[in-house]
Amino acid sequence: MPDFLALGECMVEIGPVENGKCRRGFAGDTFNTAWYARRLLPESWTVGYGSCIGNDAISEEMAAYMESHGIDTSAMRRLADRTVGLYMISLQDGERSFSYWRGQSAARAMAEDPEWLEEITSGRDIIHFSGITLAILPPEQRQTFCDVLSRARDGGAQVAFDTNLRPKLWGSEEAMRAGLTLGASVADVVLPSFDEETALFGDATPEDTIRRYRDGGAKLIAVKDGGGPLTVWTKDSGSATLQPQKVTPVDTTAAGDSFAAGLLASLATGHDLEAAATRAMALAAEVIQAPGALVPEIFENGRFA
Template identity: 40%
Template sequence: MSGFAAIGECMIELSGANGDQWRMGFAGDTLNTTWYVRALTDTDFAVDYVTAFGDDPFSVKQRRFLRDNAINTAHSPTIVGARPGIYAITLTGSERSFTYWRNDAAARHLADDPDALAKSLDGRQVIYFSGITMGILSPKSRQNVLNAVSNARRQGSLVVFDANYRPRLWENADTARQVLSNAFHVTDIALPTFPDENALFGDATPADTATRIAGYGVREIVVKDGTEPALVIAGGTTTEVPTVRANAVDTTGAGDSFNGGYIASRLAGLDPLVAAINAHKVAARVVEFHGALAPMDEAKKAFNA
């Protein structure tokens, strides 16, 4: 087993520049995490982003962007006539809100071919996916993802999942609860965010979230909670890990970068508490930049500090 693969959607990101001018980049929750895993692992460690691309000029730019940053795309299909989804970031202070255009995004078809998906995940040391990954897919494709991840897990892959609940992606809350619960059942490391879990499952505290997810059979859990301490449950112990002070200008991608720092630490053989400390350091540096993707070298400096 070697390498890392994340499953999800690469979107066009529009972030504010001056007035009505916008900067264009590429981002998306699992892509953001992949970016930081790439930044924080050795250059010879294989990192892949498993998605689907359109055949338009922006999709060509997506592929080039990933290739130029040493992120491979495994057996990701090209969907004729499709194009990337788009989102725009609106800031109030450092807090962000998003507007999306993604109904005909190519990534909605990333799991239509179960054989290609299985090939993309074959032999991976770590596989990462999220509730957003699941939310954009059809019911059949959601099951294809769960089947592929479960099969890879049986072959020895470590599965990491962040529920990342976004209500607008789902038919209804009941469907979201069922699909995300099914995903937790095939997970080794869970990296949920407490406000999301509170909104969907009604958990009163981060400890309640951890207890519920442990009930699915997950043995390693880190409950993120914004600027509050993360709750780490591993090896039969529960520990709060404080956040790191930051001069935040844009909190886009904070949780995703935490996930990247945590996964990279665990890949390096560090224990969960050290991994959470490193993850907080990375996230604190990332929020000091606009957009979801801070420079890789800055993330690496924070990780090694």
Template identity: 45%
Template sequence: MARDGIASIGECMLELSGRTGADWRMGFAGDTLNTLWALRALSGPEREASYVSAFGDDPFSKEQIAFFQANGIGIGESPIIAGARPGLYAITLTGAERSFTYWRGDSAARQLASDPGRLSKSLENQSLVYFSGITLAILEPAARKTLIDAVDRARKAGSLVAFDPNYRPRLWASTDAARAAIDEAASIVDIALPTFPDEQSLYGDATPEDTASRLAAVGVKEIVVKNGELPALVCNDGAVESVPAVHVAEPVDTTGAGDSFNGSYLAARLAGSPPVEAARTAHAVAAAVVQVRGALAPFETLRAAFRPS
């Protein structure tokens, strides 16, 4: 079977974004969905895209799935769980900086590894499998092990595996639990896309170079350490280069910028761009994303900024 698909694993939530007064806009988002959204926009039509999760049978879950389908995204063999429902978060902005309030304790996505056979089936014959530290954090330890085993099998069968540690302290019982799970995940990935402030918070890294060295020591060959408006550090098989970000004088909304960087970086790599050029392209896309509201920028916005080489 052809190996040309893309699978992203995680939690899609209902997103409420504030406008003015009591008016709110509802959409769909989540870190691994945001990354897949950019991948879907920037990859060729021959690449099937799947969002691997678990969904409820409520009207909002049905709307999520219909929204995916309308934008060329399937759900693989993801289970539909009777009585379950999606998580919810609300974004509030101070200038362009965002803060979040979450309601996700009984999210259907917490059961994404409840059927190991269906999970493994969703990851078969994929060019790329992507997941994050948030994917790990929403799962109980046994389910987390099921997920890591399924990803490892996909990698051994030939899939490229990419991972963003995306550390969110509130989702973890302790820093020790987070470190243990993220370290185990890092040992089975080909491309790591960490964000330096997250790594500094969790591991005490003093510099992006420290982050890259730590990940390289567990066997990750390709590492891109993001650092907001500061340069990204690109490390590939021992070669290290700093790639400046694209400055945006007046960003509108920074929601999803790092996820869009990840998606455009991976799309460029799948298109054949070398890592440093892929990072330059990803910075350009992220700069375009912060100039629109919401986590999911229009496909046209993403494509206009995407210039792989």
């Protein structure tokens, strides 16, 4: 049975609703990708999440939530002295900002036990991680984490990396540049955002971004640019530019996460790159027209199939 494993940190999400009220859920960049991938991949696929959580009530509730949505939690490690992180979304004209509480987050210990990490990544078909996955790890453990993924890649896994930059999680710009370069070096698929690449690396064009990650060994690169053109490149076909549909965003949370799921799931089920990228953009466009990271209505009412 083929499988898709996302690695990272799922958190308690507090998001705004009308009249100043909030709602509580569970979300996090790579978990969001797993959630959307579960809905896009056939039932013959297993979709799992690899992370660390606590033994407390909210950690157990999170694991139960994942299972209730069809996500396998056998790659979740429980740590008695930790819990899960929390974040709150603030919105301004559809753009979001975040406040975080993650000091006791168990996910930060993902690379403390390399043997466990090796065990849960061995023999996988697709492994997905992000810049946030790396950023929350202690700096000395990022190399350990990527070494394990490199071995999984050597064993036949397709490794996908969404650069997903959160500057506040990194100690310095130098650490960010080193971390993103390290993560991309063990990935077949790299999914950067052009505005972030410009700010961090000084890229003048998406082609500059492609060139850097291509030279680092990536086989497929999709450079997102918000509502602007998507530039895709593969080792075999070169680059192409695709135009997304124009929509008015309500909440851009999980735009990139859902895009990653749409692209990876579509490629895994036989779509060519242009069709997969078009489908991924369509999914992201639906997601940003609704509040919150996870939008089940897209699938329940048939607007996306």
